[in-house]
Amino acid sequence: MADPPLEVIANFEVRRRQYLGPEGETVAELPEFAQDREAVVALYRGMIETRVFDEKAIALQRTGRLGTYASSLGQEAVSIGLAAAMRAEDVLLPSFREHGAQLWRGVAMEEVLLFWGGDERGSDFAGPRRDFPVCIPVGDQYPHAAGVALALQREGAGVAVAVGGDGSTSKGDFYEALNIVGVWNLPTVFVINNNQWAISMPRSEQTAAETIAQKAIAVGLPCEQVDGCDALAVRAAVAAAVERARRGGGGALIECVTYRLCDHTTADDASRYREDAEVSAAWANEPIKRMRAFLAAAHDWTKKEETALREAARARVEAAATAYLGTPPMDAVDIFQHLRCAPASDTLRDMTDHEAANG
């Protein structure tokens, strides 16, 4: 709307962060932690473990030993980068695609498998007791994150970190939560894994906004776009936001630009709606290759170390799969546990019903 020249009363910009190019080359001045070999190896290990875990999970699904599963292939840098930016006392509110972040936070691989294997015990994390379980309804985790932040703010430490996809940013709950975090100055960081697709919906049809990051402008929050295939960038961006929130600076929105190299889930067939060529091209940007190249160039990463790390990951994953497959089944009456507000009598009647029919 550019008829008469109108006074400009507000100005906004969106910035982008990237340290590593697709070949691991350095394209900007690195953050300090990138000098710390152990820190970088840890990020790399996290991504490798995530990918190996993913492969195993898909294999289990294909052989009927796991339910529908959402792989994070090509998006490992988001999960690992964001989790590495958090402290133990922070709280993660994951979508269904950020297994890597859960594992980094201390959720056991068996637990993740149990959940996707259709067993509630998989959400009773032995590790991060306050972290939220996977949120299947797209976007519902965002208001929870604001509520979690309210509690953490009172306690005086801790930041809530919610993560979801590009599609999730079209939900009213995303916007309502973002707005409340803005106006209440809550320590909540929203991380968006913009993997270009929401099932069959390309990013360009999800919203006319040029970037997902700019959605923060609507609520007065700071935002940033990062190369989501660059684990250094994700970690640095989320860490800056998390630490700012911890110091009372309020929330932020970080858009991580990635690509979903896999099908939406094991129940999906992406060849119905997208070109193979697009997928092949996107492989050029994938995060693991790039980090390995960086490790080799900057930290003398050796072939031997690589082999050892991959073998260790495989061993961990196999052990977890074995533990998962060996988990004794739940008792049938378990469905009545943890339902404190059904009347005792009804629950009893239900159990009796059940036994009458089954035993």
Next chain:
Amino acid sequence: MADPPLEVIANFEVRRRQYLGPEGETVAELPEFAQDREAVVALYRGMIETRVFDEKAIALQRTGRLGTYASSLGQEAVSIGLAAAMRAEDVLLPSFREHGAQLWRGVAMEEVLLFWGGDERGSDFAGPRRDFPVCIPVGDQYPHAAGVALALQREGAGVAVAVGGDGSTSKGDFYEALNIVGVWNLPTVFVINNNQWAISMPRSEQTAAETIAQKAIAVGLPCEQVDGCDALAVRAAVAAAVERARRGGGGALIECVTYRLCDHTTADDASRYREDAEVSAAWANEPIKRMRAFLAAAHDWTKKEETALREAARARVEAAATAYLGTPPMDAVDIFQHLRCAPASDTLRDMTDHEAANG
């Protein structure tokens, strides 16, 4: 988040429109229609009628002859400016505070009174048959407007214009609808009457965004802030957006900055939560005084014309009130009409129940 200098990848700005200052003085080059005396007098007449209507409605409410009523005192320029920018074939989706727009569109004053008097017949407009009735649930009208636009787009003409308050922009439905309008390029114009309050909630606590207009950036729509006490500015801004939408240019968001000089509704007591001084100060900006001054200065508006116009408005309003008060009551069984999907037998049983109990 200003650590390392990151590349700027997107830029946005919000512009503001205003032609008339608080004393009616011209502060920018006027739009063409402002030279047309009849057009300006029409805007003025619309605002006067709205205010006189409001006063009468409140008087009726205070004397027990109308239900809870939401006055638009001080915000008449929004209602009138936006309605004047629409064509007959466009569709209005009003909130509960834009009686002026409804009246301009041809809804009868008696109908508006009937609705607020608790009679469904008030939403069966004899005039603009396709316009939506008042939307009481805050923000629910916005997705309707997108749907209306879908139908109008197919027909090849017509624009949907939805109007709501600053508070309504916090609802998920506002954002979801805005996003769909953006990505589907629908002819929908969102007009926000930012009257600084949502019942007791000041604008600054509703959202941390500096302007309401910038919320459009989240969905890639154009936006503009206008002085909502300047009917010329509202009309010009909405007309530009509506005509752009009509030409296939898609939707827009127009924020009109006003002030709610009245209580929220007749059920509210604003003195509980805001300072009298703030209200008195806001009177300096009110739209009618400013338009009268402009008319006098630019179009030789006379005292005689003023008196005649006011008297005519009062007469119209009184006649409508009389018609309203004389409207014969609905039949009790009317509650079962217009409910085509209750089974005939149930409806009959219900009616029988009713008659058994009532005589």
Next chain:
Amino acid sequence: MAELTMIEAIRTALGRAMEEDPSVLILGEDVGIDGGVFRATDGLVQRHGSERVKDTPVSESAIAGVAVGAAAQGLRPVAEIQFAGFIYPAIDQIVNHAGRLRARTRGRLSCPMVLRAPYGGGIHAPEHHSESPEAMFAHIPGIRVVIPSSPARAYGLLLAAIRDPDPVVFLEPKRLYRAFAEEVVDDGEALPLDAAFSLRDGDDLTIVTWGALTKETLEAAELLSAEGVETAVIDLATLKPYDAAAVIASVERTGRCLIAHEAARTAGFGAEVAACVAENAVTSLIAPVRRVSGYDTVMPLPRLEAVYMPSSERIVAAGRELMQWR
């Protein structure tokens, strides 16, 4: 000891809960300086500060969702939805999260939260301000649904709801907010969340009701009594879980069961009560079960509201009908 109206009793309970438990947090639209549009939270922000009494933007879904998140991390949010007609955007968060979090995490996380909302008709309110959606909530596993019918019951039930470890939808019959006052002792005593109240004894007819309609039901019972019909009146008060035993015991004694509620009839909560009787007390029935309820129509605007709302006359007429069965 004081005579309080229902709205005062609610305010008193909220105040006590905030004093006795620092994790209690109030949130909602206009709950702060305005004290809520019905003044349920009047004075609380002055006493407890805006960190504990939080005005929210107009965002019902997020109000519920924020409460879920806060409740899961140790707070006890008491959230207000301004009118029940605006509670629908919150249903997703209630069904998919509040009601499930305990079960899906095997008890690791839970949701001790209360969602309060004024509900029901009869005050000549504008469109969408008079709804009775209790049946939708009563169907949701993992939550409680509570509806008080007097100031004292509102006080005790609200305290119980706030202290309960699980989510409670607390629907307040706004027609009763200022309808009458009764003695309410602010002694912190909660009422049980699964026991019905017997408001009147009688051997001829059982009427099960809840909320504001207790008034018309008791009036109807008086009128019937004048005709020699003695009516037992049960205020269900807690709809989920509900006190089936109390309903069954009474119907076993009277042999006649009438259910009165304001919501639309089809799939209203009255159906559940009727089903309970049909399952558990059918051999005691002398007469068919009968529902007097709102019709399956849209709640009319105020002019015809009285046509929609069950009146004591309609209840009496139905009672008489049942008494024809012997």
Next chain:
Amino acid sequence: MAELTMIEAIRTALGRAMEEDPSVLILGEDVGIDGGVFRATDGLVQRHGSERVKDTPVSESAIAGVAVGAAAQGLRPVAEIQFAGFIYPAIDQIVNHAGRLRARTRGRLSCPMVLRAPYGGGIHAPEHHSESPEAMFAHIPGIRVVIPSSPARAYGLLLAAIRDPDPVVFLEPKRLYRAFAEEVVDDGEALPLDAAFSLRDGDDLTIVTWGALTKETLEAAELLSAEGVETAVIDLATLKPYDAAAVIASVERTGRCLIAHEAARTAGFGAEVAACVAENAVTSLIAPVRRVSGYDTVMPLPRLEAVYMPSSERIVAAGRELMQWR
């Protein structure tokens, strides 16, 4: 003439509706090139273009709200919610607008729209993908609720729903999508929206059910028949309005009524059917009414899903129980 599965029958009905009426419009998540996650809309975008088959952003509330706006202005939107577990954000638009627009404008504007959603359990789907929320919708005035139980019924009922001048919530038992095929004649013949289907005759016991559970119910009826118990099976199919007369007539004949549904018991739609019997056929009852249903628990994840879902064994057990009454 062809043997079609339910999902094929639905696709066929959608295709025919689009051909016969240019105002029909499909919208929802992944309904275009992907053809819907269950392929209900497969091929439609190729035939009718993306102006009539519109992929939406992930915005369930707006999907319903956009449908309301479009329906009010002459289009006939058929919107898909990807799974019933994600339908809750749409409830506000359904209750407050779709169901009310005709009544509140005295017929000036109306909402001829359909909201389709796959519902129910039994396919080992992830969390939140197996819900049965039909009772919530059946309580909403001004809308219809329809649930098909076979390919042919899905075809005829969906056509009727699309042609109906009022909003219809059309819940598709996804467990049946590919469970069996039957002959479906694509002749454009709609089925009535207020008539139950009698799936089996019998004089001893009436079982009322709908959706996927018709399968277990018919199995149970076979098993009971082997024991000498002849069961009438009624597929309710349209829950709002429902065919009370069919239920009453059958119970008057058999004297025993069992209701089977997958949703949680309390305030489920089975309660409404039980209430209908208790109100209208109580004198014919030989035995108490009995509900076999999902429990009042959260729908479990797949491992324990089978425990939750009513099985033919549970139905048989309840039937035997009722047969002990004479």
